[in-house]
Amino acid sequence: MSSMRDIKQRIENVSSVEQIIKAMDMVSSTRLVKARRQLEGIRPMYKELKLIAEEVGTQENAKRHIYYKEREVKNTLYIILTSDRGLCGSYNFNIMSKALKHMNQGKNEKIIIVGSKGYEYFKKRDKNIIHSVLDVADAKVYYGAESLAKMIIDSYLAAEVEEVYIAYTHFENVLTYVPVVERLLPIVSDGTENRDRDDKKYDPDLDSFIDNMIPLYLHMNLFRAYSESHTSEQASRMVNMDAAGKNASEIIEDLTHMYNRKRQAAITQEISEIVGSANILNKGGPDDS
Amino acid sequence: MMEQETSLLEAKKIILNITTPRGLKLSEEADMVIMRCVDGDFGVLPGHEPVSTVLGDGILRIINDGMEKKLAVFGGVVEVDNTSVNIYSTIAQKPEEIDLERAIRDREEAEAGILERTEELRYQSLGVGVRRALVRIEVSTNFEEDDFSEEG
Known part of the structure; x- marks a missing residue:
């Protein structure tokens, strides 16, 4: 049995934790608003560029281009987007296990990690991490995505890798986020011949159009994927902190009940002791005989 | 028939949409749009054939009702068809x-x-x-x- 003092101590501890939880909840909800705005800005541009990239792929001549051509796969590059901080529920675990599962289908992987959580996870599993981006500041993401896109293109063109996958968390709404593994390169363009335009022209010519368009597309794609992940992370943290806050309140309530009962019991005991001893005194003390 | 189509196109203007990573930046009508592509200036009038091209760093000029507006556009992809010009660029700045x-x-x-x-x-x-x-x-x-x- 814990004493009253212990219980009181515990109540204090839990309520200070609760305050931290509430602060984190508030921080992540404001960040979520910001992240969502960023995500909603990039989505239309990404969608259109994706459409353009896929549409180009339906051209006969494009299939010979390196960004579209399917090569024999020796090495696969993965870009995995995780978070730097914890306390966001199963967010990191979901995306990492999804990526790991994908890798285990007999891929010879090279990994680019974003976020320290993912770095620790894959480091522990002795995966081939060729580059890691830690401590991503929100403001640097846009240019970070650009340099990452350049890096991917460089190693793709240097034939260090033959395909590139990206693992990120797709944000649907505040309660639903789905981990996704998508292929970035070569570009998948099957079944997207909905816009039937055989007469379409490309300036200056198809090859240089592709050469200029793909880096932009990858940059936007990475930036979008990061925005998706970042928004999911904030949403996940907010939901989890909300739940944790509720739990903390419940615990405090339970402990307060317990404390009050203890206090009541102590008082009752004291009273009965007093009454008992008073009774004995009134009788004129213990029998002398 | 041909005449009808051309007159329709003549009455029509081109709709210019500029999309940046922050969302739709600009959407307006124009008589003519001149942009700087990787290999030189490229002007579009209504009824242009469908074409896709890439932009360089340069000035985008929008001419509408005799007024000319200028924007700084750096890089990007353009899709042109007979009634619209869609620009997807990372940076597009209005003078102000x-x-x-x-x-x-x-x-x-x-x-x-x-x-x-x-x-x-x-x-x-x-x-x-x-x-x-x-x-x-x-x-x-x-x-x-x-x-x-x-x-x-």
């Missing part, structure tokens, strides 16, 4: 959004850098810096002149 002092400073810094350094990669990026600063300066100063002439 350009910080002229900063552009002038950027230009000076980049030009000074070019004189000092000889390293190829650095040289290239400085070149881009100068070009972009020049575009910004031109877009922004023309805007001010236009303002002036309207008042006078």
Whole structure:
């Protein structure tokens, strides 16, 4: 049995934790608003560029281009987007296990990690991490995505890798986020011949159009994927902190009940002791005989 | 039949949409749009054949009802068809959004850098810096002149 003092101590501890939880909840909800705005800005541009990239792929001549051509796969590059901080529920675990599962289908992987959580996870599993981006500041993401896109293109063109996958968390709404593994390169363009335009022209010519368009597309794609992940992370943290806050309140309530009962019991005991001893005194003390 | 179609197109204007990573930047009608592509200026009138091309760093000119508007657009992809021009670019700035002092400073810094350094990669990026600063300066100063002439 814990004493009253212990219980009181515990109540204090839990309520200070609760305050931290509430602060984190508030921080992540404001960040979520910001992240969502960023995500909603990039989505239309990404969608259109994706459409353009896929549409180009339906051209006969494009299939010979390196960004579209399917090569024999020796090495696969993965870009995995995780978070730097914890306390966001199963967010990191979901995306990492999804990526790991994908890798285990007999891929010879090279990994680019974003976020320290993912770095620790894959480091522990002795995966081939060729580059890691830690401590991503929100403001640097846009240019970070650009340099990452350049890096991917460089190693793709240097034939260090033959395909590139990206693992990120797709944000649907505040309660639903789905981990996704998508292929970035070569570009998948099957079944997207909905816009039937055989007469379409490309300036200056198809090859240089592709050469200029793909880096932009990858940059936007990475930036979008990061925005998706970042928004999911904030949403996940907010939901989890909300739940944790509720739990903390419940615990405090339970402990307060317990404390009050203890206090009541102590008082009752004291009273009965007093009454008992008073009774004995009134009788004129213990029998002398 | 042909005549009907052309008259329809003549009455129509081109709809210009500029999309940036922050969402739809601009959507308006125009008689003519002139943009700077990687291999030179490219003008579009209503009824243009469908074409896709890539932009360089330069001035985008929108001509509508005899008025000309200028925007600084750096890189991007354009999709043209007979009634619309869709631009997808990372940077598109209206004259009022350009910080002229900063552009002038950027230009000076980049030009000074070019004189000092000889390293190829650095040289290239400085070149881009100068070009972009020049575009910004031109877009922004023309805007001010236009303002002036309207008042006078």
